[in-house]
Structures are given as C-alpha cells and as structure tokens.
Amino acid sequence: MTIKLYGFPPSHATRRAAVIFKELGVPYELVKVDMLTDEHKAAAYLAHQPFGQVPYIDDDGFVLFESRAIGRYLVAKYAGPAQKGLMPTAEDPQRMALFEQAANVELGNFDVYMNALSWEVIFKRYSKLMTDETIVADLLKTLNSKLDAYEVLLSKHRYLAGDEITLADLFHLPFGNTMGSMGYDLLTTSSRPNVSRWWRDISSRPAWQAVKENA
Numbered sequence: 001m002t003i004k005l006y007g008f009p010p011s012h013a014t015r016r017a018a019v020i021f022k023e024l025g026v027p028y029e030l031v032k033v034d035m036l037t038d039e040h041k042a043a044a045y046l047a048h049q050p051f052g053q054v055p056y057i058d059d060d061g062f063v064l065f066e067s068r069a070i071g072r073y074l075v076a077k078y079a080g081p082a083q084k085g086l087m088p089t090a091e092d093p094q095r096m097a098l099f100e101q102a103a104n105v106e107l108g109n110f111d112v113y114m115n116a117l118s119w120e121v122i123f124k125r126y127s128k129l130m131t132d133e134t135i136v137a138d139l140l141k142t143l144n145s146k147l148d149a150y151e152v153l154l155s156k157h158r159y160l161a162g163d164e165i166t167l168a169d170l171f172h173l174p175f176g177n178t179m180g181s182m183g184y185d186l187l188t189t190s191s192r193p194n195v196s197r198w199w200r201d202i203s204s205r206p207a208w209q210a211v212k213e214n215a
C-alpha cells in the first residue's frame with residue numbers, strides 16, 4: 001500500500017519529509033491538509049497528530065509525525081544499500097555520533113532561528129502583524145555567526161557529518177531555500193566558500209528540485 005503523507009504542500013516540514021521520500025525513490029500519496037482553513041486543528045486531524053502540526057505519515061496503519069523522525073523511519077525501512085549512509089547506525093559508533101552531532105546542529109543552530117526569521121519576514125503578515133526589523137537584524141546576526149561555525153565544519157569535510165551526505169544535510173533544505181527566497185544571501189555569500197559549495201551541492205539534488213515548491 002502506498003504510504004500516505006498528510007501535509008500542506010508548501011509547508012517546510014511537509015517538504016522536509018517529502019524530500020526524503022524522493023531521495024529514496026519511495027512513492028507516496030500526498031493527502032492535502034489545508035492549513036489555510038485550519039484543517040490541521042480539526043478533531044479528525046488531531047486524532048492522528050495531537051499537536052495540530054503537519055506532516056504525519058500513515059504507512060499501512062503505522063502513523064508517525066515529526067518530519068525528521070519520518071525521514072529516519074523511511075531510511076531505516078526503505079533505504080537500499082547505496083542509501084544506508086544517509087543515516088549512519090551503531091555499527092560504526094563514531095560515524096553515528098557525528099551524524100547525531102550534525103542533526104542536532106541543524107535543530108539547535110539553524111532551524112530554531114530560521115523558524116523565527118520566517119515568522120517575522122513571511123508569516124506574521126498572514127496574521128496582519130508587522131515585521132519587527134530589530135528582531136530580524138538580531139536573527140540575521142545570530143545566523144551569520146552560526147554559519148561561520150558551519151564554514152569551519154564544512155572546510156574539513158564535504159558534508160556536515162563527514163564526506164558522505166546524511167539526513168542532517170537534507171533536513172536543511174526547506175529553510176535553506178526560504179533563506180534565499182526571503183532575499184538573504186547567507187548560504188551563498190562568497191565570504192563562506194564552503195557553506196556556499198555545500199548549499200549548491202545539496203540544493204541541486206533532483207530529489208529537492210522535485211519538492212522545492214510543493215511536496
């Protein structure tokens with residue numbers, strides 16, 4: 001049975017899950033949850049995702065939410081031999097630990113600030129609120145310093161957890177793309193050549209190109 005991905009096609013987290021389906025070549029059926037009409041807050045949706053957030057998947061009755069957990073599950077269950085490296089396991093404790101380090105870097109040093117920045121620059125206006133330019137400037141300053149640390153990591157190896165791409169790199173794609181669409185060059189500036197090399201590399205992958213606009 002085809003896995004169902006319940007999500008809102010343009011949402012960051014829905015596309016974060018979708019890009020992993022595409023990387024693995026696992027077919028999915030997107031079931032659109034209309035966030036514009038608050039479908040994600042309706043009782044029928046909350047029965048599967050009690051936080052009222054997109055996405056979740058239904059794999060033949062197995063329901064799972066949190067886009068990064070979905071990515072890990074898909075790799076664990078469906079990756080072919082050439083794709084196993086997307087999620088290093090305890091067979092190689094050091095590789096696994098470096099992967100977990102990179103995955104936590106994405107959550108703690110990128111996602112949290114990009115969430116806040118996109119709220120200020122893009123989403124506030126949907127609630128008829130004004131962008132606070134002081135907050136924007138602060139967030140950009142923080143993100144610049146975080147990306148300076150990425151530059152150090154990426155000057156030592158091709159991807160965040162080593163020379164092989166992992167889920168930790170791919171998890172950056174939705175918000176990294178939004179960085180550019182908001183008009184900020186933090187991922188492409190020549191002052192961080194390794195970050196821009198890495199960003200060009202991961203963002204040009206066919207899997208991302210397929211879901212960049214909509215899951």
Ligand SMILES: N[C@@H](CCC(=O)N[C@@H](CS)C(=O)NCC(=O)O)C(=O)O
Pocket residue numbers: 011012013014040051052053054055065066067068
């Ligand atoms: N950590 C969750 C975040 C999910 C999330 O925040 N989704 C957003 C859309 S991108 C959402 O549903 N927001 C509505 C809300 O939080 O009420 C994941 O990665 O799946």
